[in-house]
Amino acid sequence: MLELAILGLLHEAPVHGYELRKQLGLRLGGFRVFSYGSLYPALRRLTRAGLIVEDPEQTPEPGAWSRRARRVYRITAEGKERFAELLSESGPQSWDDESFGVHLAFFSRTPAEARMRILEGRRRAVEERREGLRSTLAKAGAQIDRYTRELHQLGLDTSEREVRWLNELIATERAQQDSGTGDAADHHSDTDHPGTREPGPGHTET
Amino acid sequence: MLELAILGLLHEAPVHGYELRKQLGLRLGGFRVFSYGSLYPALRRLTRAGLIVEDPEQTPEPGAWSRRARRVYRITAEGKERFAELLSESGPQSWDDESFGVHLAFFSRTPAEARMRILEGRRRAVEERREGLRSTLAKAGAQIDRYTRELHQLGLDTSEREVRWLNELIATERAQQDSGTGDAADHHSDTDHPGTREPGPGHTET
DNA sequence: GGGTAGATGTATCGAGCCGATACACTGGGT
DNA sequence: ACCCAGTGTATCGGCTCGATACATCTACCC
Numbered sequence: 001m002l003e004l005a006i007l008g009l010l011h012e013a014p015v016h017g018y019e020l021r022k023q024l025g026l027r028l029g030g031f032r033v034f035s036y037g038s039l040y041p042a043l044r045r046l047t048r049a050g051l052i053v054e055d056p057e058q059t060p061e062p063g064a065w066s067r068r069a070r071r072v073y074r075i076t077a078e079g080k081e082r083f084a085e086l087l088s089e090s091g092p093q094s095w096d097d098e099s100f101g102v103h104l105a106f107f108s109r110t111p112a113e114a115r116m117r118i119l120e121g122r123r124r125a126v127e128e129r130r131e132g133l134r135s136t137l138a139k140a141g142a143q144i145d146r147y148t149r150e151l152h153q154l155g156l157d158t159s160e161r162e163v164r165w166l167n168e169l170i171a172t173e174r175a176q177q178d179s180g181t182g183d184a185a186d187h188h189s190d191t192d193h194p195g196t197r198e199p200g201p202g203h204t205e206t
Numbered sequence: 207m208l209e210l211a212i213l214g215l216l217h218e219a220p221v222h223g224y225e226l227r228k229q230l231g232l233r234l235g236g237f238r239v240f241s242y243g244s245l246y247p248a249l250r251r252l253t254r255a256g257l258i259v260e261d262p263e264q265t266p267e268p269g270a271w272s273r274r275a276r277r278v279y280r281i282t283a284e285g286k287e288r289f290a291e292l293l294s295e296s297g298p299q300s301w302d303d304e305s306f307g308v309h310l311a312f313f314s315r316t317p318a319e320a321r322m323r324i325l326e327g328r329r330r331a332v333e334e335r336r337e338g339l340r341s342t343l344a345k346a347g348a349q350i351d352r353y354t355r356e357l358h359q360l361g362l363d364t365s366e367r368e369v370r371w372l373n374e375l376i377a378t379e380r381a382q383q384d385s386g387t388g389d390a391a392d393h394h395s396d397t398d399h400p401g402t403r404e405p406g407p408g409h410t411e412t
Numbered sequence: 413g414g415g416t417a418g419a420t421g422t423a424t425c426g427a428g429c430c431g432a433t434a435c436a437c438t439g440g441g442t
Numbered sequence: 443a444c445c446c447a448g449t450g451t452a453t454c455g456g457c458t459c460g461a462t463a464c465a466t467c468t469a470c471c472c
Contacts, residue, residue: 002457018421026346029358030338038458040423067465068421093431107353132236140232147313147375152235154371158364165360169353208429224450244429246452273436274450299460413472420467430457438449 001102002034002042007051007083008106010075014055017043017071032101043073051079090117095125112177119173123166130159207305208240208248213257213289214312216281220261223249223277238307249279257285296323301331318383325379329372336365 009015009023017039025033034042046052055072075083087103087110094103100122107115133156137149144152215221215229223245231239240248252258261278281289293309293316300309306328313321339362347355 016421017423026342027350027354029342029350029354030335031358031361035459036421036423037425037460041457067423068467070421101354101357104353104357105351108351129236136232136235144233144235145311145314147310148233148235150371150375151307151310152237154368155237157367161363162360165356169356222450223452241430242450242452243431243454247428273452274438276450415470415472417470418468421465423463425462426460428457428459430455432454434451434453436450439447441446442444 001099002038003046003051004083004086004106005034005102006039006042006046007075007079007086008109010052010073011080011083011109014072014074016073020073028101028105032098043071046079047073049078051076051082087111088114090114090121092121092125094118095121112173115173116170116177119166119170123163123170126159126162126166130156130163133159207308208244209252209257210289210292210312211240211308212245212248212252213281213285213292214315216258216279217286217289217315220278220280222279226279234307234311238304249277252285253279255284257282257288293317294320296320296327298327298331300324301327318379321379322376322383325372325376329369329376332365332368332372336362336369339365 005024005028006020009020009027015023017036020043021034021036021039043052047054052073052075055074087106093099095118100118103110103118110118133152136144137152137156211230211234212226215226215233221229223242226249227240227242227245249258253260258279258281261280293312299305301324306324309316309324316324339358342350343355343358343362350358
């Protein structure tokens with residue numbers, strides 16, 4: 001996920017580590033902050049993989065190295081490819097809280113079909129959590145601790161609200177898909193709950 | 207955190223790893239599940255630390271070892287001490303989502319003062335998150351991505367709800383502390399924070 | 413000039429947790 | 443006889459975090 005976030009920010013402009021983390025906090029709005037202990041190793045991983053490079057114009061020569069000297073990173077062509085690839089990843093690992101937020105932050109660059117898959121996948125995940133909490137409360141509600149029960153109730157309410165929120169988002173998305181992409185047929189029909197929408201032949205490689 | 211959860215469950219009855227994980231899922235209600243990749247190393251750590259032991263009566267001899275043979279763990283005296291110690295830990299690390307849930311699951315065994323500290327610490331943490339989201343929306347609301355903005359709004363609502371929830375929990379707790387503990391002097395000391403009670407005006411309800 | 417406080421900036425380390433994976437025994441159904 | 447799902451223990455690599463260290467730059471005050 002850090003990989004996606006770094007690539008996404010470097011896609012816009014070359015920056016150095018410290019600045020990158022601040023941008024990350026702003027872009028992700030503080031609901032997800034990565035520590036330097038994750039950031040610097042990730043930058044090295046990405047460099048090793050050839051997805052980003054240290055900008056030689058803004059990074060000083062090894063001779064005049066002062067410590068605290070900025071290392072400015074740029075995204076490469078392979079990096080952009082990888083970024084597009086990651087954007088369209090819509091498997092279960094894109095549905096958990098953290099990853100979903102990161103994905104959402106780059107939704108404006110995400111293809112419409114991938115957006116749909118991610119939103120519906122997320123909804124499915126939240127619905128599952130909701131049902132789990134619901135059945136736990138129904139079946140074991142009397143046996144479990146009062147505090148835990150209250151926490152479950154709070155989690156249940158939160159899940160219900162998020163599902164409603166996702167439904168609105170999906171509806172908006174669908175409307176834009178029908179009107180915005182002139183070629184798209186208006187096949188939205190009347191099914192508000194399309195259920196498990198299979199991506200079809202698009203096999204998720206891993 | 208796993209340490210606390212394991213100790214808490216073994217405090218009630220000796221069980222083996224597999225069963226332990228199931229109990230954990232039930233007790234924590236599925237809002238927090240630990241994987242075996244965490245559980246088994248944790249069990250070994252705790253054993254090495256002398257906080258738990260393999261029950262020799264229910265664990266077969268090394269001679270007749272079949273693989274898949276159950277290793278039944280029991281809590282030791284030191285383990286019970288450590289458990290009580292962990293229960294009263296109320297530092298910042300007890301306030302994040304995951305840890306707070308685990309702490310709450312064992313609240314019935316937690317001393318009243320520790321309960322208060324944890325609840326108020328949690329409230330403070332959620333209030334901070336709420337203010338962070340609020341200021342982000344106010345200051346950078348127009349610049350950030352529409353999707354991210356919506357996610358922030360959802361997070362803000364969730365935080366507000368949790369603060370209200372915590373306020374109720376704290377009020378109940380305070381009332382019980384004043385009335386319930388017959389021998390304890392009612393030294394509740396009016397230092398309660400009357401603020402943070404959100405009036406929530408003009409909130410559009412769906 | 414000298415002091416010092418705080419932001420900037422890069423970097424490492426240990427430890428926890430996870431997902432994937434492997435292996436092995438058991439019970440029941442067909 | 444065969445298979446399969448559930449039970450059970452265990453390891454591995456990899457990601458992330460918090461703590462920590464160290465160096466530089468700026469600004470402000472005495």
